Amino acid sequence: MSKTETKTLTITIDKDSRVVLVEKQMKIVGFHFSNLEFARSWVNTVTKLKDDTWEISVLEAK
Structure with missing residues (x-):
């Protein structure tokens, strides 16, 4: 059985509102704002x- 844990991320949208940067621990992950x-x-x-x-608060399987 895996536990589900809630984590809080902070995302920053660049000037053209197409790319969202997600800060998670030491990593920065990019994804398209259109995919939010x-x-x-x-x-x-x-x-x-x-x-x-x-x-952003996400549910993450542990």
Whole structure:
């Protein structure tokens, strides 16, 4: 059985709003902003902090 843990990430959208950078521990992962809806399959909550910065809470299997 795997446990599910909630983690909070902070994402930053670049100027053209196409690329979202996700900060996770020491890694930066990029994905397209247009895929944010698709990413909601693993995203728990999305909170806008500033114009180009969002906080994402994700469910992660352990």
